Amino acid sequence: MIVFEKPKSLTDAELHYCPGCTHGIIHRLVAEAIDTLGIEGRTIGIAPVGCAVMAYNYFSCDMVEAAHGRAPAVATGIKRSLPENIVFTYQGDGDLASIGMAETVHAATRNENITVIFVNNAIYGMTGGQMAPTSLPGQITQTSPYGRDVKTAGYPVKVAELLSALDGPEFIARVAVNNVKNVKNAKKIIQKAFENQIDGKGFSLVEVISACPTNWGMTPQNALKWIDEKMIPYYPLGIFKNKSEGEEAIER
Amino acid sequence: MGNKVLMKGNEAIAEAAIRSGCRHYLGYPITPQTELAAYMAKRMPKIGGVFLQAESEIAAINMVYGVAATGRRVMTSSSSPGISLKQEGISYIAGSDLPCLIVNVQRGGPGLGGIQPSQSDYFQATKGGGHGDYHLIVVAPSSVQEMAQLTGLAFDLAEKYRMPAMLLADGTVGQMMEPVELPDEKDVEFTEKDWAVTGTKMQRPHHIVNSLYLVPDELERKNFERFERYRRIQETEARYESFLMDDAEICVVAFGIAARVSKNAVLAARAEGLKVGMIRPITLWPFPSQALKEAADRVKGFVSVELSMGQMIEDIKLAISCRKPVELVNRAGGMIMSPDEVLAGIRKMNGGDNQ
Amino acid sequence: MTTGILIAGFGGQGILFAGKFLANMGMLEGRHLSWLPSYGPEMRGGTANCSVVLSDDPIGSPIVNHPDVLVAMNLPSLDKYEDEVVSGGTIFVDSSLIGRKVKRADVRVIYIPATQLAHENGIATLANMIIVGKMMKECDFLPYDGIEQAVRTVVSAKHADLFDVNMKAIGIGYQYQ
Numbered sequence A: 001m002i003v004f005e006k007p008k009s010l011t012d013a014e015l016h017y018c019p020g021c022t023h024g025i026i027h028r029l030v031a032e033a034i035d036t037l038g039i040e041g042r043t044i045g046i047a048p049v050g051c052a053v054m055a056y057n058y059f060s061c062d063m064v065e066a067a068h069g070r071a072p073a074v075a076t077g078i079k080r081s082l083p084e085n086i087v088f089t090y091q092g093d094g095d096l097a098s099i100g101m102a103e104t105v106h107a108a109t110r111n112e113n114i115t116v117i118f119v120n121n122a123i124y125g126m127t128g129g130q131m132a133p134t135s136l137p138g139q140i141t142q143t144s145p146y147g148r149d150v151k152t153a154g155y156p157v158k159v160a161e162l163l164s165a166l167d168g169p170e171f172i173a174r175v176a177v178n179n180v181k182n183v184k185n186a187k188k189i190i191q192k193a194f195e196n197q198i199d200g201k202g203f204s205l206v207e208v209i210s211a212c213p214t215n216w217g218m219t220p221q222n223a224l225k226w227i228d229e230k231m232i233p234y235y236p237l238g239i240f241k242n243k244s245e246g247e248e249a250i251e252r
Numbered sequence B: 001m002g003n004k005v006l007m008k009g010n011e012a013i014a015e016a017a018i019r020s021g022c023r024h025y026l027g028y029p030i031t032p033q034t035e036l037a038a039y040m041a042k043r044m045p046k047i048g049g050v051f052l053q054a055e056s057e058i059a060a061i062n063m064v065y066g067v068a069a070t071g072r073r074v075m076t077s078s079s080s081p082g083i084s085l086k087q088e089g090i091s092y093i094a095g096s097d098l099p100c101l102i103v104n105v106q107r108g109g110p111g112l113g114g115i116q117p118s119q120s121d122y123f124q125a126t127k128g129g130g131h132g133d134y135h136l137i138v139v140a141p142s143s144v145q146e147m148a149q150l151t152g153l154a155f156d157l158a159e160k161y162r163m164p165a166m167l168l169a170d171g172t173v174g175q176m177m178e179p180v181e182l183p184d185e186k187d188v189e190f191t192e193k194d195w196a197v198t199g200t201k202m203q204r205p206h207h208i209v210n211s212l213y214l215v216p217d218e219l220e221r222k223n224f225e226r227f228e229r230y231r232r233i234q235e236t237e238a239r240y241e242s243f244l245m246d247d248a249e250i251c252v253v254a255f256g257i258a259a260r261v262s263k264n265a266v267l268a269a270r271a272e273g274l275k276v277g278m279i280r281p282i283t284l285w286p287f288p289s290q291a292l293k294e295a296a297d298r299v300k301g302f303v304s305v306e307l308s309m310g311q312m313i314e315d316i317k318l319a320i321s322c323r324k325p326v327e328l329v330n331r332a333g334g335m336i337m338s339p340d341e342v343l344a345g346i347r348k349m350n351g352g353d354n355q
Numbered sequence C: 001m002t003t004g005i006l007i008a009g010f011g012g013q014g015i016l017f018a019g020k021f022l023a024n025m026g027m028l029e030g031r032h033l034s035w036l037p038s039y040g041p042e043m044r045g046g047t048a049n050c051s052v053v054l055s056d057d058p059i060g061s062p063i064v065n066h067p068d069v070l071v072a073m074n075l076p077s078l079d080k081y082e083d084e085v086v087s088g089g090t091i092f093v094d095s096s097l098i099g100r101k102v103k104r105a106d107v108r109v110i111y112i113p114a115t116q117l118a119h120e121n122g123i124a125t126l127a128n129m130i131i132v133g134k135m136m137k138e139c140d141f142l143p144y145d146g147i148e149q150a151v152r153t154v155v156s157a158k159h160a161d162l163f164d165v166n167m168k169a170i171g172i173g174y175q176y177q
Helices: A023-037 A051-057 A071-081 A093-099 A101-109 A159-164 A180-198 A220-234 B009-019 B034-047 B057-069 B080-095 B122-126 B144-161 B171-175 B216-236 B256-271 B289-298 B312-319 B339-349 C015-028 C075-084 C114-120 C124-138 C147-154 C157-175
Strands: A043-047 A062-065 A086-092 A115-120 A171-176 A204-209 A238-242 B004-008 B024-027 B050-053 B075-078 B100-106 B137-139 B164-170 B177-181 B240-243 B250-254 B276-281 B283-285 B301-306 B326-330 C002-010 C032-037 C047-055 C069-072 C090-094 C108-112
Touching: A023 A051, A023 A086, A023 A115, A023 A180, A043 A051, A043 A071, A051 A062, A051 A086, A062 B057, A071 A086, A071 A093, A071 A101, A071 A115, A071 B024, A071 B050, A071 B057, A086 A093, A086 A180, A093 A101, A093 A115, A093 A159, A101 A159, A101 B057, A115 A180, A159 A171, A159 A204, A159 A238, A171 A180, A171 A220, A180 A204, A204 A220, B004 B009, B004 C015, B009 B034, B009 B075, B009 B100, B009 B144, B009 B164, B009 B171, B009 B177, B024 B034, B024 B057, B034 B050, B034 B171, B050 B057, B057 B075, B057 B080, B057 B100, B075 B080, B080 B100, B080 B122, B080 B164, B100 B144, B100 B171, B122 B164, B122 B283, B137 B144, B144 B164, B144 B171, B144 B177, B144 B216, B164 B171, B164 B256, B171 B256, B171 C032, B177 C015, B240 B256, B250 B256, B250 B289, B250 B339, B256 B276, B256 B301, B256 B339, B276 B289, B289 B301, B289 B312, B301 B312, B301 B339, B312 B326, B326 B339, C002 C015, C002 C075, C015 C032, C015 C047, C015 C124, C015 C147, C047 C075, C069 C075, C069 C124, C075 C090, C090 C124, C108 C124, C114 C124, C114 C157, C124 C157, C147 C157
Parallel strands: A043 A062, A043 A086, A086 A115, A115 A204, A171 A204, B024 B050, B024 B075, B075 B100, B100 B164, B137 B164, B250 B276, B250 B301, B301 B326, C002 C069, C069 C090, C090 C108
Antiparallel strands: A171 A238, B004 B177, B137 B283, B177 C032, B240 B276, C002 C047, C032 C047
């Protein structure tokens, strides 16, 4: 009896992520959703610029690498061209909420029928730990060495809340992957975000609160604890928008 | 081919693109190319195509990147400041070896510049434009007829060589109307490309569209391969029109609207007994260097006529290895030279100071 | 033969439309032609001009620097372009809007109070086509035959109701003595 196996829609490539990084879990959840829904053969993923830049090597569906922040625009082009395919982006906080904010908001407001996996770990990981648009007030990073001062650096962007204020998007939720219960819930929500697309419902974004022990300067265990103690109080989990309960599928 | 219709240059591009099988247009409004987007907005929904007004030129070119990755014919259009914004995406498209068409209906610059016609994006178009080593195929129409013809050609070349092509027009050719014989409707049936992302259907390994190569020798190899392709293009795809060059002693070089003005000047010079001809580059990259090199054996000098501070003149000098003098006749900022000004340049090259 | 026509006036006077009509006339006759508008932020009230070239040969520059025919529909246009008209050329002047006479002696000048005629005939927006009618009468490069078809082409199907008034305007100009 098989008790554990790698999802089929992940390749055999070895992940490059740091020890304790939760990108691996999120990759797995996305892959499991693709497997469960049996859509690998028609799925096209878009990798960001950031830690997940090489996600195109890890997912076994067709993949496109986008410029920094532009994944929702690239996804729009692909989905408009191939409306029968399933298109998802996988983006970090710098990519989605800083340089790519315009693309994010407009894909959402158009209710583009795509799935967006937004990994929020409150820091720029790949470039070595700089302040992200989602870094918490007071958070020490390489470019906020005295702690994020909201007077000069402004406040964190709450993406889920921001996007759910729009009329356009179908589904906006925030989950975390720092304990078994949260991971199980995240799995359910991520799958829902793909189901929405299959059903033609439109833009579905899942913000995933993720750990970056390396750049947070913590052990993996403490990083998971920090999510509970600092991140989730600032970024509450839940479903922020679920437009189509009762509404008909949109045509694209 | 059918009957002639009266059309604006910008509209001729749009209709020709549709007839050549393009069903995806993504753009952002900017003068003086807006008719093109408006035409697409009207037509695409009626023929099952995609028209999308993006939130920015940056988004538009990245949507183009997305469609191109699926192997479909796709285009965007803009004018100079908007083309600058697209450069990041164009570099990615070139680095990912994807075909697409980018239309630049040029206006004066730099900065916000003006909205009147210009050719001052020549360097940007022909030398790459964005970061990294790459080229675009650049075609330069000088009539509404060529707006239509070269649109189809640009798509075909882009797909043949898997690289982005740019149609480099200017506000005059974009805004003017002339009779145009539109190309026949091309079969738009899609053939699957062996590099495109369309879903594996669980029947093949996954395709990756990408311009990231972290291992330097791999990236170097990619660049070498691309430039080997570029070399073949330079050898075979340069196009130009030769006008009254048989016995010419002076060669005018001009493209786009400047070539139209220059044609009047060449005829006026001929009427004065001056032996003048013109080479009009139709492709700016590849530049028709060979034709100019051969002309340099016969003529005593060249006159480069440009709506810029003198950009193409550098390619002329390179092509002829500076063996003959090259006179510049130019206007900038949206101004267009008159045939008289070109004639004065021709006389000057002829050695007369009696202008 | 090549004829360069420059029509100039305020935005909103139908300068480009008049040019389009001439271009369509050329089209119907199978001649070479080009139509080039000034373009820019001016929609109404600013200056507008339009170059039309009609020729038996392929056309070089579509920009009319030295018009064979100038249509001036306001004073700034006459001031700006009068000296550019070729010797022996023709200038049409909307004399209801332009108070002064043409200074040049080496050109043919035709004064017509087009805007006033338009108002008197209840077609206030069609002074442009009244001048076009006068041009058809005075310029042998524009035959009157086929005029109906040209009008039909230029007023699109959407505005077919405007066919009659345009024909009326052309008629008024054509008959004006």
